[in-house]
Amino acid sequence: MRQRLALITAALSGSVVLLLLFFQPVAGAYLALVLNWAIIVASVALLVAIASLLVTHIRFIAVGRRGFIYSFVLITAFLATFLPGLFKGVEDPGYLGWISAIQKPLELSLLGLIALVMMSAAVKLFRVRGWSVLTVSFAISALLFLFLNLGLSDWSGNQIFSTLIDAFLRLPVIGARGLLIGVALGALLVGFRVLIGQESDNE
Amino acid sequence: MSERSDELRICPHCGQENSPQTLRCIRCGQELEDLFQFDGLGSSDTQFEGEAETPLEPMSDLLASLDEDPLLGDRQDKEDEPSGGSESSEDEENDQNQVGFDKPIPDWLEKVRQRAQEENAGGELAQGGQAIDQLRSSDERKQVDAAFDEIMRRIREQSEREKARLSRRVESDLVDENGDPEWLRRIRALQPRKEEEDTKELNFGGSSQDTFFDDWTDDELEELLQKEISQYQAQSDETTENAVEQKETEPSESLIVPPVLETKEVTPDEDEDLPVESESLEDEAAGLLAAADESTPEDDFHNIPDDEFYEGEALEEVEPLEPQAFPPEPVQEEEIQTEDSPEDLGEPSDQTDSLENESSEQELTTEALEPEDEGQAKEAEINLSEVQEPEINLAETSVQESETESAEAQEVEPDAKEPEAEEETQADESLNLDEPVSTEDVLPDLLLLRDQRERAKTLSNIIGQEGKRTISVLHEDVKQNKFGRLVLALLLLAGIIVSLLFGPGAQAELPLTPHAIAFVDTLNTIKTGEKVLIVLDYQAGTSYEIEALSRPVLKTLDEKGAEIQLVTAQPADLWLGRLLLDAEGLQKDLKIEFIPGGKLGFLSLAAGAQPEWGSLPLDQALAGVGNPLAEMDQVILISDSAEFVRAWLEQVQPWNPSIETSAISTAASSALLLPYFESGQLQGFVAGIPDSQVLSLETNLVLNQRAWQAGMMIMIIILLLGMIMKADDDSQKKQGEVIQ
Amino acid sequence: MAGISLHDLISTLIVILFLLVMFIAWLMGKNKKMPPYANPEGYERIDELMHRSSEEGKALLMGLGEGFSGLNGSLGDQTSLMVQRILMSRSVFNDQPAQSYSGDGALACISQMIVHGAYDKAMAVELFRPEHNQLTGLSGLSWMAGLLPELARSDNTGLVLAGSLRPESLIITDMAERKEIPVVAATGDISGQAALFASGAPVLLGEDYYLPAIGDINQASYQHSARVLNLFRILLAAGLLLAAFLKLSGVLP
Structure with a gap:
């Protein structure tokens, strides 16, 4: 019964939102109301997830689980971010500078790694996937756009090359x-399945 | 189980012991004339003492029923018609009385005669007795015997039923004001709608209702279960021993045919001769069939616990307690019943099985003995009803139902069946186990709730994967060459660093893309005072690429005097955007509004309306600025995610089609944004460094062009290297194959 | 506020057409003679990973992507939840429990429900632990940053990436390969698909991602969905060709 209730709720919610969207000129206020509910639920879910994360790592520390030092780091970093933001406000320049000084290098280093990873993947691509239409076309298009973006020469002066490059x-x-059409079809299918109750998340 | 020796009748001819109700000697076939001594015509002290306390009313009832018997009635009518016949009977009566005068008349006989005279029963008694004597001497004596035996059996059964009912009512009286027992009320609570229908049909059945134990509670049933198990074990032992003994010795007590088989043994001729009895049996059978059928629920309502036994499921309980989803066919059910080992028959409903098992054993005995006539066989049946009295008393309903089921399933002649019974049999036979059976046909104990089925499926899946061989372990044979990776990484880093350190950056000659040109055109259309909404949606990792393109745009807008409003749904963009604004020295009082809920928040702002009854939480959050999407002229999305741009264009932008939308994104998103630009949903976009040239930016302001080119060159070389290595591997393999 | 626009009419038409196609596919599904579609390769690999996890007694990791509650506009994570449900239904009694990591609050909560439901259905609720399913970040990169340390543990048997994945997820597959942990990537994000294709991991391309059929689980749904998609794809192709012809012939402006 609990599962059916969740299914019915999901299907009803989706149907209501769809109907409100279709009849938006007359039901705009109700649409906003429903969407606000969804926003509140999502926000509370975020809080619950954060609380669950914290509780879990506090438990790890309490029981002395192997690697609990990382849990300690996590809790400390959370408090170091949360408490200043709470007391000084998220628009405080000092607070913003401190946060961005940590976050930017971390994420940029991750992105920098992608270049190395891509290079490694380029070497292994054919060894792993072999020769196929997909791999060959992938390699040709990659080489073409890498070459075009080199910026070694200006092709715009030549009409033929210019047309060719545009193509x-x-x-x-x-x-x-x-x-995009394929993905949209898949998403449409998933949406329909949710609406008619064939997709149940809590089963 | 066995008769008491003092009740046996010894045949005067051969000395064989016979049961008290036996009409003929089972050995020599000689008639046992002195059987009917209960009417006082014959006397023995033992019987006199035993019957003296018996009131006269039951006897008169018995005789009245004899009169009502159509077989006798016809005969009596025939005898009554000719006057000579009556006279002769009167003469014979007088003769008997005269003979009786020679002997001393006991007091009881005097009383009987006096009462008979008062009630004019003497004539009936005399007439009935004479009629019986005459009938016995006639050719149709067998019919009389059969009718009489049937009446006797019914009387006994009725008395036994009354005894059982009385005893149970004394034990328990847990019925409600409607007369419904507790078990029935519990079933109704589980299946109320179905039970209402059941009740109607049961009322229609009338007589069959009496056959049910309507006053059994769970405790009683539990007690009965225990009692029956012990009794059955004892009886089965006795039965086995008796059967062995009776095959070897004189079968005086072995003619035990259970009442279950009575209907089975009825022949069509007898049916014709016994229409009333047959009809009554058919009525009972129909009622019981209906009741038994109704005990099968139509809805998957519940799993009744195993310990909750109720009579309506007597036959169903015979089913082995296996997780079987579908009920077997009735014929199979019967087979199961007869094939069940005694150990399996522990439940009260196993009365049926026990009886049938016994009957199967005793049928052998009966067949071996070859009774001389059917009347003798029926006597044996009557004996059985007495012999098996405890069983019948304890499980009357089971016996009744088993009678009906036996009559239905064990090859009862079709003429003797009710149409409903025939239909039921046909319907049951038409069941096919291979075909899916609806829940209406599934026994309640075998029904699984959906949740239980899914759990069972889950467990089955888990068990099923045990021991299943893993097919191929992914990348198991691909050895990672960490040294090669390190070399490649160092090569790339070295190339970029050298490019950065040596020589000035050259101006890149990148192609101008149509979408970038369109973006600039759109930007140039913005006039002073126009409202431009800038939506921030990028991460710190992509901030350098995004901000390099965003800064000139913001600067242009500022110079044009456009009214800028910045919103974001990313918490990180609150400080990233602030840093961007501060770095460019843009409007100091420009505030970045946070839209809670991400795309839902944007959708709410775009498609929702202000309700008349009050403000929504989102409206309160934006109380200072109002709806940022209202009355906007242009929207510029600054996002590193093509998915976000896509979501905006597909869900938010259609609600404000007059607002022109353009985007600033990363190079990785370029390919996915092109279709939206082609369709006109996106006015234009710039994506990554390659499009920076269109913004009149010197690329060296964004990045070192030489390092950029070096990196791209290395990537091209590596890609080609990978292809060459693969081709070399393939050629080596081919050569190896050729050599081999 | 706009009334019912051309977009609304077109979308209504598509929805009606889609329902019709679903009905036709359902009728076609009655025909037992039609050969069934083979499972997508990526999902077959997930099936192998599930068995491997069971055999080796090691933990199977699952990255659920960025989430769908706020910042991402795709329905991809709905499918990832379905994959998680299937996966959890097989691995509740493994020696090491399967671990899931989400990049969004709502996604973390819903997947928590799924994990709990899997244990509940297996009548082993006492084995459920909330730490089997955790939120690891509120954005794509922070989610990746939270997942990478878990991937570095020695008692992992495999990694399933399913959901909204950015191209940056390539880092995860690379690290898994270096740790010799098999990875299967399933995402509805096209740029993510393109980036992950360059890795050695099996990846689900296009709409295959939306057709999860792992082993014999979800087969009926998969066969029906694949039939619907194929039919609808044919219809769309025919419509595009017709529109192109009308455009070229000057009928359409």
Whole structure:
């Protein structure tokens, strides 16, 4: 019964939102109301998830679980971020500078790693996946755009090259459009399945 | 189980002991004339003492029922019609009386005669006795015997039923004001709608209702269960021993045919001769069938616990307690009943099985003895009803139902069945185990709730994967060459560092893309005082790439005197955006509004309306600025995620189609944004460093062009290297194959 | 506020058409002679990982992506939750419990429900621990940063990435490969698919991601969904061709 209740709730919620969207000119206020509810629920869910994370790591520290030192670091970092923001406000320049001084290098180093990873992947691509239409077309398009973005020469002076390059630059549109249609179809299918109750999250 | 020796009748001809009700000697077939001594015509002290206390009313009832018997009635009518016949009977009566005058008349006989005279019963007694004598001497004596035996059996059964009912009512009286027992009320609570229908049909059954134990409680049933188990074990032992003995010795007590088989043994001829009895049996059978059928629920209502036994499921309880989803066919059910070992028959409903098991054993004995006529066999049946009295008393309903089921399933002649019974049999036979059976046909104890089925499936899946061989372990044979990776990484880093350190950065000659040109055109259309909404959605990791493109845009807008409003749904963008604004020295009082709820918040602002009854939480959060999407002329999305841009264009932008939307994003998102630019949903966009040139930016202000080119060159080389290595591997393999 | 626009009419038409196609696919599904579709390769690999986890007695990790409550606009995480449900239904009694890591609060809560439901369905609620499912960050990169240390543990048997994945997720697959931990990536994010294709991990491309069928689980739903998608794809292709023809012939402006 509990599962059915969740299914019914999900299906009803989706149906109501769809109906309100279709009849938005007359039901705009109700649509805003429902969306506000969803926002509140999502926000509370975030708080619950954060609380769960903290409680879990506090428990790890309390029981002395292996690697609890990382839990200690997590709790400390959380408090060091949360408490100043709470007392000084999120618009305080000192607070913003301190946060960004930590966060920016961390994320940038992660992104920098991607370049190395991509390079390694380029070497292994054919060894792992072999020769196929997909891998060959992937390699050709990668080489083409890498070469175009080198910026070694200006091709705009030559009409033929310019037209050719324009055609190449439009190539991604074809693939992206096909992929987007496929993904949209999949999303539509998932949405329908949620609406008719075939997708249950809490089973 | 066995008769008492003092009740046996010894045949005067051969000395064989016979049961008291036996009409003929089972050995020599000689008629035992002195059987009917209860009417006072014959006397023995023992019987006199035993019957003296018996009131006369039951006897008169018995005789009245004899009169009502159609077989006798016809005969009596025939005898009554000719006057000579009556006279002759009167003469014979006088003769008997005269013979009796020679002997001393006991007091009881005098009383009987006096009462008979008063009630004019003497004539009936005399007439009945004479009629019986005449009938016995006639060719149709068998019919009389059969009718009489049937009446006797019914009388005994009725008395036994009354005894059992009385005893149970003394033990328990847990019925409600409607007369419904507790078990029935509990079933109704579980299945109220179905039970109402059941009640109607049971009322329709009328007679069959009496056959049910309507006053049994759980405790009683539990007690009965224990009692029956012990009794059955004892009886089965006795039965086995008796059967062995009776095969070897004189079968005086072995003619035990359970009442279960009575209907089975009825032949069509007998049915014709016994219409009333047959009809009554059919009525009972129909009622019981209906009741038994109704005990099968139509809805998957509940799993009744195993310890909650109720009579309506007597047959169903015979089913082995296996997690079986579908009920077997009735025929199979019967087979199961007969094939069940005694150890399996521990439940009260196993009365049926026990009886049938015994009957199967005793049928052998009966067949071996070859009774001379059917009347003798029926006597044996009557004996059985006496012999098995405890069983019948304890499980009357089971016996009744088993009678009906036996009559239905064990090859009862079709003429003897009710149409309903036939339909039921056909319906049951039509069941196919291979086909899915609806929950209406599933026994309640075998029903699984959906949740239970899913749990069972989960456990089955978990068990099923045990021992299943893992097919291929991913990348198991791919050895990671960490040294090669290190070399590649060092090569890339070295190339970039050298490019940064040596020589000035050259101006890149990057191609101008249509979408970037369109973006600039859109930006140039903005006039002074126009409202431009800037939505921030990027992370710290991509901030350098994003901000390099955003700064000139913000500067342009500031110069044009556009009214800028910044919003974000990313908490990180609160400080990232502030840093961006501060770095460019843009409007100091420019505030970044946080929109809670992410895309839901944006959708609410775009599609929602202010309710008349009050303000919503989101409205209160934006109380100072109002709806940022209202009355905007342009929207510029600054996002490192193509998915965010897509969500905006598909869900938010359609609600404000007059607002032109453009975007600043990363190079990785470029390919996915192109279709939206082609369709006109996006006025234009700039994505990453390659589009920076269109913003009249010198690329060296964004990054070192030489390092950029070095990195791109290394990537091209590595990609080509990978292809060459693969081709080399393939050629080596081919060569190896050729050599082999 | 706008009334019912052309977009609304087109979307209504698509929805009606989709329902019709679903009905036709349902009718076609009655025909037993039609050969069933094979499972997508990526989901077959997830099946292998599940068995491997069971055999080796090690933990199976699952990265659920960025989430769908706030910042991401795709329905991809709905599918990742379905994958998680299937995966959890097989691994509740493993020696080491499966671990899930989410990049969003609502996603973490819902996946927590799924994990609890899996233990509940297996009648082993006492084995459920909240730490089996954790929030590791509020953005794509912070989620990755939280997942990487867990991946570095020695008692992991595999990693399933399912949900909204950015191209940056390539870092995760790279680290898994260096740790010799098999990875399967399933995402509805196209740029993520493109980036992950360059890695050695099996990856689900296009709409395959939305058709989860792992082993014999969810087969009926998968077969029906695949049939619907194929039919609808044919219809869309025909519609596009017709529109192109009308455009070229000047009928459409």
